[in-house]
Amino acid sequence: MDCLRAALFLFFFRFATVCMGYDSCMRQILTVGLLKRIICRKWDNLWRESFIFVPIMIEYIRGELAELSPATAVIDCNGVGYAANISLNTYSAIQGKKTCKLYIYEAIREDAYVLYGFAEKQEREIFLLLISVSGIGGNTARMILSALSPAELVNVISTENANMLKTVKGIGLKTAQRVIVDLKDKIKTMGMSAAGSVAGAGGMVLQTVNAEVQEEAVAALTMLGFAAAPSQKVVLAIMKEEPDAPVEKVIKLALKRL
Numbered sequence: 697m698d699c700l701r702a703a704l705f706l707f708f709f710r711f712a713t714v715c716m717g718y719d720s721c722m723r724q725i726l727t728v729g730l731l732k733r734i735i736c737r738k739w740d741n742l743w744r745e746s747f748i749f750v751p752i753m754i755e756y757i758r759g760e761l762a763e764l765s766p767a768t769a770v771i772d773c774n775g776v777g778y779a780a781n782i783s784l785n786t787y788s789a790i791q792g793k794k795t796c797k798l799y800i801y802e803a804i805r806e807d808a809y810v811l812y813g814f815a816e817k818q819e820r821e822i823f824l825l826l827i828s829v830s831g832i833g834g835n836t837a838r839m840i841l842s843a844l845s846p847a848e849l850v851n852v853i854s855t856e857n858a859n860m861l862k863t864v865k866g867i868g869l870k871t872a873q874r875v876i877v878d879l880k881d882k883i884k885t886m887g888m889s890a891a892g893s894v895a896g897a898g899g900m901v902l903q904t905v906n907a908e909v910q911e912e913a914v915a916a917l918t919m920l921g922f923a924a925a926p927s928q929k930v931v932l933a934i935m936k937e938e939p940d941a942p943v944e945k946v947i948k949l950a951l952k953r954l
Contacts, residue, residue, distance in 0.1 A: 757813070758797040761790060766916035766947055769813055771798060780813030781834070783841035784944040789815035803834050812838065819846050829878045831871055839920060840864050843951040853879050863952045865922075910935060913946040922954050930954055 757780070759773035766787045770779050780798055782790075790796040798813030799820045812834055814820040819841065826837035840849065843864040852860045853876050861872035910931055917927040930950045935941065941949075 754800040754802055756797055756799045759795065761793055761796050764791065765919070766912055766943055767919040769798065771796065778811060780811040781838055782813050783819070783838050784947055785819060785841060785845055786813060786815040788944050810834065822846050822849060825879050825882055826875070829875050831874070835921065836866055839866065839951060843948055850883060853883055856880070865951050865954050906935060906939060909943045909946060912943045913950065916947050917950055917954070926954060
């Protein structure tokens with residue numbers, strides 16, 4: 697069968713070269729081959745996007761709190777440890793607990809699979825609203841929710857306080873205005889208000905040594921993408937001003953200064 701196909705190809709190729717000329721015939725063959733490669737490549741990309749990278753939604757994870765830092769939490773669920781990025785609000789809510797439940801958002805890309813965890817469903821809803829804004833990714837949204845409590849953020853958006861929002865590291869005036877324009881109506885539609893949002897972390901005092909607070913704060917800032925040296929400097933300055941401040945307050949203040 698292969699010999700027959702080869703013979704037919706040679707026959708038609710010789711016939712085509714007589715009618716069209718050798719160069720023209722080769723151009724046609726190369727063009728058809730190129731189109732086939734393009735079509736195959738497009739189909740391969742479509743197949744990958746449609747089947748390989750479709751996220752399987754995890755609603756929440758409940759289990760033993762194996763590890764906890766101001767930036768991450770590891771939950772042991774039936775012997776499997778799930779690491780999730782968290783905000784300072786979630787950190788305050790689950791700190792000191794042996795078991796906890798985190799509502800999950802899965803960020804799935806070709807090169808990464810990242811979990812974000814939230815102590816309250818409403819905080820996750822606000823996070824999803826934030827990442828729907830052009831130019832704001834998961835880490836930036838988490839940083840916003842670490843610098844401002846959900847109640848404060850809802851109030852900032854409702855009152856169109858762009859100056860307050862741009863105090864968050866990495867958020868300029870244009871981005872702050874875009875967040876307000878894009879989310880103001882959505883927050884009203886979802887029935888969110890400053891009074892009904894997730895409670896903030898104010899008032900919680902950690903009974904820890906200053907050195908431990910300093911170490912945790914610097915480690916959290918480093919995990920959020922800040923360089924260690926300037927983070928250390930800012931944290932030390934804050935702790936001189938407020939020596940009894942809990943770690944979450946130190947980090948919130950540092951996020952506004954870095």
